[in-house]
Every structure is written in C-alpha cells, then in structure tokens.
Ligand SMILES: Nc1ncnc2c1ncn2[C@@H]1O[C@H](COP(=O)(O)OP(=O)(O)O)[C@@H](O)[C@H]1O
C-alpha cells in the first residue's frame with residue numbers, strides 16, 4: 001500500500017487564502033497529521049434486506065476534492081445521504097472538525113456547514129435565480145422588497161464569484177436556464193452556504209462539454225478557497241482532472257482510496273468492477289495503524 005493513497009495530495013498549488021498548510025506532510029510517507037474536516041467510521045445503512053453501506057469509512061481533508069466512484073448500486077448516493085442528514089445511519093460515527101456529530105435531518109447537516117447538491121436537482125424552475133439561491137433560508141421569510149433586492153445582490157455576488165458569467169440577470173426564472181446553468185445555480189447555492197463541506201452527487205451527469213467544464217471550474221475554485229468538496233461522478237476523465245483523492249465504493253464497501261497520480265483511469269475502473277484489488281484499503285478489513 002502506498003502512503004499516497006491515504007494522504008491528501010499537497011503537491012498542487014494553492015491560492016494564498018487556501019487553508020491547506022504549505023508545510024503539510026506532502027510526500028513524507030507518514031499518515032496525515034491534520035484533522036479531517038469530515039470523518040466517518042463504520043457507516044452501516046440497510047434498507048430491509050438490502051445493504052446500502054456495509055461498514056464504510058471516509059475522510060475528507062481541508063481544501064481537497066475527494067471523488068467517490070463506484071458502479072451503480074455501490075452505495076455512493078446512500079453514503080452522501082448519510083453525510084448530509086437525508087438518511088440516518090444504522091450505526092457508525094461521524095466527526096466534523098474532530099467533534100462527534102449526529103445528523104437526524106438535512107437541516108442538521110446544513111446548520112453544521114455541509115451543503116449538498118443531490119443527484120436530482122433541487123431547484124424550483126418557476127422561481128428566479130436569487131430565490132433559488134436562498135431557498136429555505138432566513139432571508140426568504142422576511143419577504144420585504146428591500147431584502148429581496150439585497151438577496152439579488154448577494155446572489156449575484158456568489159454566482160459571479162464562481163465565474164458563471166453566462167448568467168446575466170438574477171431575476172431570471174430558473175426554467176429559462178439551460179441544464180448547465182441550472183446546475184451552476186445549484187452548485188453556487190451550495191458554495192455560498194457550505195461553510196465547511198460541499199457535496200455534489202453527479203453534478204455533470206446531464207451536462208454538455210462546455211457546461212461540464214464550467215462546473216468543474218467551480219469545483220476547483222471551491223477547493224482553492226480552502227473548502228473541501230466531495231464529488232460523486234461516473235465520468236472518469238472529470239474525476240482524474242479534479243480529484244485529489246478517489247474513494248472507490250464497491251458492493252456497499254469502500255474497497256480502495258487512490259489518487260490520480262497513483263492509479264490510472266483503467267485501474268480505477270478495474271477496482272470498481274472487482275477486476276483489480278488494492279490491499280489494505282478495504283475499510284472493512286482495515287486495522288488501526
Ligand atoms: N431508499 C432506498 N430504499 C431501498 N433501497 C435503497 C434505497 N436507497 C438505496 N437503496 C439500495 O442501496 C443500494 C445502494 O444504492 P445507491 O446508494 O443509490 O447506489 P449508487 O448511488 O452508488 O448507484 C442499492 O442496492 C439500492 O437499491
């Protein structure tokens with residue numbers, strides 16, 4: 001087992017505002033000494049007789065993009081739903097910044113700073129962009145004209161801050177946007193409110209090449225701001241382009257943690273399908289180091 005597999009990549013250039021330590025344990029070969037932002041141990045989630053998660057561990061370090069790959073039914077969506085409070089765990093422990101946390105409903109995770117964009121986009125087509133960005137937020141309840149204008153200003157800032165230049169008017173209804181622009185709104189919302197972690201489930205699945213590129217750029221910008229991102233994707237080139245580390249799910253388990261440097265895309269697919277195994281990475285077999 002290579003040490004690179006469990007240590008977050010530190011070789012990449014970071015912006016000066018990034019939270020990653022420039023003197024991190026890059027390539028030192030030792031286990032990472034920093035506290036993961038989000039950490040899970042022994043996650044189990046069953047649906048009757050179906051096992052969605054079978055003792056899964058996960059670590060997300062500051063300022064990294066952690067990709068989660070795996071075949072259909074491997075437990076990727078179940079995993080992130082357990083991290084975002086959409087599902088409650090049967091057993092297992094979560095820590096956020098080293099503190100134990102329990103998420104019973106999505107609001108618990110949101111209040112703790114974890115924002116999730118689910119596979120099925122949660123935007124409301126008839127509402128405008130600003131309203132979508134502030135969906136279910138405090139600002140919406142006031143309903144006064146002044147606060148609506150303030151919302152549009154802030155929405156505009158967060159969208160522009162993420163470089164979605166194609167969106168001109170925050171008052172534009174989301175139903176008039178392209179798939180990529182809608183996805184961008186959903187990601188911008190997560191980026192604006194996710195103070196600790198942003199989780200994206202298949203954000204480029206329905207997008208064209210140009211739109212995908214824009215979403216990938218947003219992911220890189222989040223990472224460069226120091227905000228860690230969990231990215232679920234079936235698109236291997238996208239994963240190998242943006243991920244610092246890659247968590248591989250297979251049959252409800254984490255079977256490997258690799259990096260784009262340690263393994264090729266073909267290796268990744270082979271591990272996903274069980275054609276290749278990586279010793280020591282199955283969380284179910286892992287013993288304390
Ligand atoms: N709400 C649910 N009810 C019953 N079974 C579920 C539910 N959610 C997921 N599963 C099952 O759990 C397993 C993992 O599913 P999922 O996490 O959606 O996989 P992935 O996102 O990797 O395709 C599958 O066998 C799926 O059928």
Ligand SMILES: [Mg+2]
Pocket residue numbers: 076077078119
């Ligand atoms: Mg899924």
